[in-house]
Amino acid sequence: MTHDVIRHLLDDYVTGDLPEDARAPVADHVATCAACSAEVDSLRRILARASELPAAIEPPAEAWSNIREAILRDEKAVATPIDRVAMFRRRPMVMGAAAAILVAVLSSTVTAIYLNSRQPSGVTTVRVADATPATLAAFTIEENNYLRTAAALQDVLDQQESVLAPETVAQLKASLRTIDEAILEARNALARDPSNKLLVEMLSANYKQKVDLLRRSTEMTRGT
Amino acid sequence: MKTSAVVSDTIEPFPSTINGDTTATLDCIQRARAGDVGAFEILYKEHSGRVYALCVRLQAGDRSEATELMQDVFIKAWRRLETFRGESAFSSWLHRLTVNTMLENARSDRRRSARVLSMEDTSLLPGAARSTSIDLKMDMEEAVASLPRGARLAFVLHDVQGYQHQEIAEQLGVSVGTIKAQLHRARRLLRDRLEGSNEGFDQ
Numbered sequence: 001m002t003h004d005v006i007r008h009l010l011d012d013y014v015t016g017d018l019p020e021d022a023r024a025p026v027a028d029h030v031a032t033c034a035a036c037s038a039e040v041d042s043l044r045r046i047l048a049r050a051s052e053l054p055a056a057i058e059p060p061a062e063a064w065s066n067i068r069e070a071i072l073r074d075e076k077a078v079a080t081p082i083d084r085v086a087m088f089r090r091r092p093m094v095m096g097a098a099a100a101i102l103v104a105v106l107s108s109t110v111t112a113i114y115l116n117s118r119q120p121s122g123v124t125t126v127r128v129a130d131a132t133p134a135t136l137a138a139f140t141i142e143e144n145n146y147l148r149t150a151a152a153l154q155d156v157l158d159q160q161e162s163v164l165a166p167e168t169v170a171q172l173k174a175s176l177r178t179i180d181e182a183i184l185e186a187r188n189a190l191a192r193d194p195s196n197k198l199l200v201e202m203l204s205a206n207y208k209q210k211v212d213l214l215r216r217s218t219e220m221t222r223g224t
Numbered sequence: 225m226k227t228s229a230v231v232s233d234t235i236e237p238f239p240s241t242i243n244g245d246t247t248a249t250l251d252c253i254q255r256a257r258a259g260d261v262g263a264f265e266i267l268y269k270e271h272s273g274r275v276y277a278l279c280v281r282l283q284a285g286d287r288s289e290a291t292e293l294m295q296d297v298f299i300k301a302w303r304r305l306e307t308f309r310g311e312s313a314f315s316s317w318l319h320r321l322t323v324n325t326m327l328e329n330a331r332s333d334r335r336r337s338a339r340v341l342s343m344e345d346t347s348l349l350p351g352a353a354r355s356t357s358i359d360l361k362m363d364m365e366e367a368v369a370s371l372p373r374g375a376r377l378a379f380v381l382h383d384v385q386g387y388q389h390q391e392i393a394e395q396l397g398v399s400v401g402t403i404k405a406q407l408h409r410a411r412r413l414l415r416d417r418l419e420g421s422n423e424g425f426d427q
Binding site for chain 1: 255258260261265272280291294295298303408419
């Protein structure tokens, strides 16, 4: 290979992208050509400096606030489970609004399913596990009852928790957080697949579990 | 908790491992996909530094534009988390999203879209003009920022981020030959700007 050919191969030679059978002739030439040798050294210095660039640069502090604000506008976003517990505990009135939203969402679902059910036969495909309008309507009522009961029990527990051992309180809160996460997960899954009867049942079981735990906890504070 | 696992498995089986991602990251991804903003904030804190560094370099060192790009990237990441299937590390997915977002933004800007990776036009760009007039040594970050757009993209993605020629070519929609030519040009311009050299094969 001539100098004019090899000079165009130096980038691949330095980065290791040159095919094996072409490496030896290029290496032989570089060893005897001052210009190509200097070029190779120069390329290696550039690549070394590129590898020394910092992998991370701290972004401006306000960036996350802007991102958070934008994604909270998405209907998918919900408060974290911990935030939700705090919301119900500190601001009982919020629960009414949340319940109203849930009623609206499920009512829309019921309507959509109802409308689908009125399409000519053969158009609508109904799965075995699909939730029926009656199921969802019943669940709407059930969900609101659970929310109201859970909030009331949470208030009682908040007022009485000082009588419990700190480690018991910590364990209770951890358990409630776990249940809230399961509720959140099932709730979002149901939002994606609103006609899934299995999800309705799971969410219902999660609510029941939360109410049961809160009820047992308040009974503990009374020593019963 | 059993009920939580059952819900997750019923809806979307999630891989137990993802290339290079920790269990904590996987957990955050799963929770963020379900709408948990707090989990997404953890992912942001873990990855924003690297994404922002990439944005700064793709945006020629303009911190304001880099911040806007990074914000766009994470907002899109939030909305597209459902499409992350764990076929690559979450960081790789984010970096591809960053480059794609930058390209989408560029396409929406007529002045830029006509010049993306155009070999003929790079000499008309501000960065290219500086290559013949600048005679002061620069630091590496400044020198990369001063490169013409096509050369800068190729250099940042290949020599800084470590992508292969073929990967970059596919992502940018150009040939491998174009990427190699842009890399060649970028490295010579950097040599000139960093070492004050105006000698070499391409002068």
